[in-house]
Amino acid sequence: MATNTLSILKPSVNNLSARIFIRAAGLEFEELDVWGKKSTPEFLAKDPADLTPLLEEAGLPRGSLWESCAIMQYLCNKHGLDRFYPTEPAERAMVDSAMFYLIGTFYPLLARATYPTLGFAQYAGEAATADVDDATKTKAAKDAEAALAPPLEAFHSFFLSGRPFVGGDRPSIADIRWAATLEFLRSIDYQFPAWAEEYLSRMEEALGDAYTEPATDVREYVAYVKSQAAGVPA
Ligand SMILES: N[C@@H](CCC(=O)N[C@@H](CS)C(=O)NCC(=O)O)C(=O)O
Numbered sequence: 396m397a398t399n400t401l402s403i404l405k406p407s408v409n410n411l412s413a414r415i416f417i418r419a420a421g422l423e424f425e426e427l428d429v430w431g432k433k434s435t436p437e438f439l440a441k442d443p444a445d446l447t448p449l450l451e452e453a454g455l456p457r458g459s460l461w462e463s464c465a466i467m468q469y470l471c472n473k474h475g476l477d478r479f480y481p482t483e484p485a486e487r488a489m490v491d492s493a494m495f496y497l498i499g500t501f502y503p504l505l506a507r508a509t510y511p512t513l514g515f516a517q518y519a520g521e522a523a524t525a526d527v528d529d530a531t532k533t534k535a536a537k538d539a540e541a542a543l544a545p546p547l548e549a550f551h552s553f554f555l556s557g558r559p560f561v562g563g564d565r566p567s568i569a570d571i572r573w574a575a576t577l578e579f580l581r582s583i584d585y586q587f588p589a590w591a592e593e594y595l596s597r598m599e600e601a602l603g604d605a606y607t608e609p610a611t612d613v614r615e616y617v618a619y620v621k622s623q624a625a626g627v628p629a
Contacts, residue, residue: 468480490567505580507535508537
């Protein structure tokens with residue numbers, strides 16, 4: 396087994412975050428594509444949440460860790476990767492805040508807006524899983540899409556204010572988490588503000604193949620979903 400083993404699902408942006416990071420950081424790793432292979436007793440013993448990405452690494456108390464941001468934080472701490480996760484407390488606080496804001500506020504809205512199109516399951520209690528008609532479900536997804544603009548602008552005006560990345564001159568793990576997430580908005584042809592398109596280009600340019608190679612898996616899935624919706628043979 397490699398030093399770092401990531402169990403992943405290729406069409407996922409939660410997974411994409413960890414996949415970009417581990418390449419950009421130059422760490423030794425292997426990836427296990429667990430599509431159709433999760434939810435087994437063996438997998439659940441390592442990952443009772445049954446969620447990916449999952450890191451297996453010998454130094455961890457239980458040998459395994461889920462949650463994309465926690466995985467990136469742990470590997471930065473372990474390998475002294477200050478360029479992705481600054482140790483200066485105020486700079487680190489900005490990176491942490493941007494990641495918590497994404498996970499706690501932006502991602503749930505993005506999931507409600509895009510998962511119906513992407514064909515992904517949603518949580519119990521959502522309109523998408525409730526016993527309501529399709530028009531109500533469509534309206535809920537549209538409402539969530541409309542609600543994305545304020546947090547997106549908050550990210551822009553606060554975390555990127557006057558700097559190319561949350562991390563300053565270089566992408567931090569918060570930048571990786573935000574950029575990877577925004578990839579899913581292509582599925583609903585979301586009208587990005589100009590700054591967001593520029594930010595995504597800047598991220599890909601800064602990280603090169605470390606970004607493009609795993610992002611291609613997500614992009615191919617999004618293109619497939621869109622071709623199905625358009626009735627075009629895949
Ligand atoms: N907040 C978590 C979200 C993890 C998550 O929801 N992972 C999804 C893939 S996008 C998953 O593994 N779902 C279980 C499944 O699809 O069976 C993270 O950032 O890692």
